[in-house]
Amino acid sequence: MIVRTALPLVAEHGAAVTTAQVARAAGIGEATVFRVFADKEELLSACVAEALRTDHVLGEIAAIPLEQPLAERLVEVASAMEAYLGRMGRVLGALHASGHRGAGGGRAEVLMTRLRGAAGGPGAPARSDADSSDSGPAMSDREAAQRRTSAAVAELFEPERDSLRLPPETLATIFLAMLFSRTRSAGDDLSPTVEQFVDVFLHGALGGQPR
Structure with missing residues (x-):
């Protein structure tokens, strides 16, 4: 769910997207993002994998x-x-x-x-x-x-x-x-x-x- 939410934001902002933006769009706390992904880099890698x-x-x-x-x-x-x-x-x-x-x-x-x-x-x-x-x-x-x-x-x-x-x-x-x-x-x-x-x-x- 986090990756699906992040994909359009990455498409719009590229690597400048923030985990706070992703969390707000997903309706979750930013801490939840970091419980799933070690850092933003890992989230971006997951987005690339999903896009491919x-x-x-x-x-x-x-x-x-x-x-x-x-x-x-x-x-x-x-x-x-x-x-x-x-x-x-x-x-x-x-x-x-x-x-x-x-x-x-x-x-x-x-x-x-x-x-x-x-x-x-x-x-x-x-x-x-x-x-x-x-x-x-x-x-x-x-x-x-x-x-x-x-x-x-x-x-x-x-x-x-x-x-x-x-x-x-x-x-x-x-x-x-x-x-x-x-x-x-x-x-x-x-x-x-x-x-x-x-x-x-x-x-x-x-x-x-x-x-």
Whole structure:
């Protein structure tokens, strides 16, 4: 509950957020915060971990009815993924902008480069020197999250498997890579809507029947 309350405050204030602000928003005493977390740094680390979690968005994807037309399924998954990436980006971006360099969430600028990896697919950036200190288990966790996300999206293609040009797993990888590119440019004048993005993904750029 404390972390859920702290997340929007961290997204707004970055590392400048105070435990007193969090306590007031949660309707608890500040001492209660310190009974759960050793210090503010530990709370910020918990917020970063929560922002990076994929289980919430995976639950949303799993709840998409397979009876819906494929286009509607893909619009729903795109909207869910973009909301997840947006939440993550706001938290990590605010920490980065406020100069946070502490443990757990300190390398927010490095974590920001992993937004693409969280979306799954081959578009994840190569690891930089700043990533070289990552532990093996942490990398395995990220790779496992990517695989789960890709598998969840692949399930949405299964009802049409017999009419697909590529296997569902391959299409899920392509879809997520394209979706991340759209998310990065969201807000630009030329950025397509989610519906336009899905339509072009399914039907291509050319109108009419192929010759």
